[in-house]
Amino acid sequence: MSDRVSSRATSPVSGVAPPRTAVVLGMIGFALLVLPLIGLTLRTPWGRVGQLITDPVVLQALRLSLGSSLVALAVSVVLGVPLALVFARYDFPGKPFVRALAVLPMVLPPVVGGVGLLAAFGRRGLVGRPLAEATGITLPFTSAAVVIAATFVAMPFLIVTVEAGLRMVDPRLEDAAATLGADRWTILRRVVLPALWPSLAAGMALCWARALGEFGATITFAGNLPGTTQTMPLAVYLELERNPEAAYLISFILLAVSVAVLVTLRDRFLRTS
Amino acid sequence: MKPDGRARLVGLALVVAVAACAAPTADDDGDTTGDVSGELIVFATASLTDAFDQMRDAFVSAHDSVEVVVNNAGSQTLASQILEGAQADVFASADTVQMDAVGDADELAGEPVVFAENRLAIAVEPGNPLGIGGLADLADPQLVVVLAAEEVPAGRYARQVLDAVGVEVAPASLEQSVRAALSKVELGEADAAIVFASDLVASAGRADDVPIPSEQNVVARYPIAVLTHAPNPAAAEAFVAFVRSDAGQRILADAGFAAP
Numbered sequence: 001m002s003d004r005v006s007s008r009a010t011s012p013v014s015g016v017a018p019p020r021t022a023v024v025l026g027m028i029g030f031a032l033l034v035l036p037l038i039g040l041t042l043r044t045p046w047g048r049v050g051q052l053i054t055d056p057v058v059l060q061a062l063r064l065s066l067g068s069s070l071v072a073l074a075v076s077v078v079l080g081v082p083l084a085l086v087f088a089r090y091d092f093p094g095k096p097f098v099r100a101l102a103v104l105p106m107v108l109p110p111v112v113g114g115v116g117l118l119a120a121f122g123r124r125g126l127v128g129r130p131l132a133e134a135t136g137i138t139l140p141f142t143s144a145a146v147v148i149a150a151t152f153v154a155m156p157f158l159i160v161t162v163e164a165g166l167r168m169v170d171p172r173l174e175d176a177a178a179t180l181g182a183d184r185w186t187i188l189r190r191v192v193l194p195a196l197w198p199s200l201a202a203g204m205a206l207c208w209a210r211a212l213g214e215f216g217a218t219i220t221f222a223g224n225l226p227g228t229t230q231t232m233p234l235a236v237y238l239e240l241e242r243n244p245e246a247a248y249l250i251s252f253i254l255l256a257v258s259v260a261v262l263v264t265l266r267d268r269f270l271r272t273s
Numbered sequence: 274m275k276p277d278g279r280a281r282l283v284g285l286a287l288v289v290a291v292a293a294c295a296a297p298t299a300d301d302d303g304d305t306t307g308d309v310s311g312e313l314i315v316f317a318t319a320s321l322t323d324a325f326d327q328m329r330d331a332f333v334s335a336h337d338s339v340e341v342v343v344n345n346a347g348s349q350t351l352a353s354q355i356l357e358g359a360q361a362d363v364f365a366s367a368d369t370v371q372m373d374a375v376g377d378a379d380e381l382a383g384e385p386v387v388f389a390e391n392r393l394a395i396a397v398e399p400g401n402p403l404g405i406g407g408l409a410d411l412a413d414p415q416l417v418v419v420l421a422a423e424e425v426p427a428g429r430y431a432r433q434v435l436d437a438v439g440v441e442v443a444p445a446s447l448e449q450s451v452r453a454a455l456s457k458v459e460l461g462e463a464d465a466a467i468v469f470a471s472d473l474v475a476s477a478g479r480a481d482d483v484p485i486p487s488e489q490n491v492v493a494r495y496p497i498a499v500l501t502h503a504p505n506p507a508a509a510e511a512f513v514a515f516v517r518s519d520a521g522q523r524i525l526a527d528a529g530f531a532a533p
Contacts, residue, residue: 122462123461123462124460124462141445219449223445223446223448223457224447224449225444225445225447226447230447237449238424238447241349241350241352241353242424244353
């Protein structure tokens, strides 16, 4: 690259311009990331969207995915925010290990999570067997199993985001509130949560997107039945072999949702400088 | 013409030349005249998983310069992979529907031949604790029954037999391959699944077999064919010949399949 070139596109924002090879490799990397999205958009049967969207398989998957991912999000908030509070505000022996266990599903292959969920909550599972014997309730193959699988893979995203947010809340505000006589609940509600809101919103968006996209743990633990456990990702996988157009449409809907989530989080991920 | 290790590295032209020189013919023991080499990719339906593992080992011991890779999944998954351009030499399907789907797209090098037959059976937990006696018992709404999805051959056959005897089943899950359905019974999560009789031979005691009488049953015919874009057509032909030979048929019989 000529050092006389000084147009905006070719001069680095800061530091020294990277070698040209790095720029080319970077472009190839970008193409790898973006081409599938273009391919998907091109294959989406736009002319038949109206007809496909009312296909029972598509509608059922949409409804189930929306419902189960929102319930998983609610469960993640109710259980994950308190866990993040414990991690952010307490020190206890073995905390790094405990914390690592809690966020492990973020890096665990989801299908392994599904096998684990069967071992824990299946009819022959650690908790599932006594549960079935005591109440007759079995979880696999139910919509509840879909929610559990989605919560298992998605809640850690909420926990890490909220925990990081809690560390940013100025402890002096909490001290001041305590000095003024506020109890723990009031401090949490009136001081911590308002300051935490941006992180909580970001964590919820990530958590919901992950729950919506969950596949491996769901098909392993919850099975696949339209209307009960066949979420959008499962429908994509199975319809691709029977009704590819429906699969492309559902894929495009999931892509659009992902873009929307990313736009919501633009302050976190899309800052240019 | 006997290619050495280096010949594997030479391009497509040589592979084609080898194919021309080494058109194999099978005799009764599955030996082929002319030698084949290189990598051979076999797409075999899920119910052939164990049988084709043995088939691969037996074939490789007869042709030690061939490396065989077997890809197992539901026939419908394999068919759509082939239609999307997956590199494969041989396709073995559990029904003619998926084989025809591949044939209709001009992806078959020759006519498919039926090399094995199978029947359906009910997989139940070891010892059959719920005393499931036949298809009619599967209508019990208390039972957790798992079927293969409709586009999976085993799932389609299962619906055929259930419809024929007029039994309504409310499945708990529609699995993406017959082996996925079987595994739900093996794991104890499902009470029953309709699978192939051969799957229960492979299951080796992790699930028990409740036979479906032949007047209620269907015969599943398994076709095999070499693919149009097979990278290694010579080895593909040799493999198909081996599957159809006495040696290959013995492996299939031991795995619970019937001869066509």
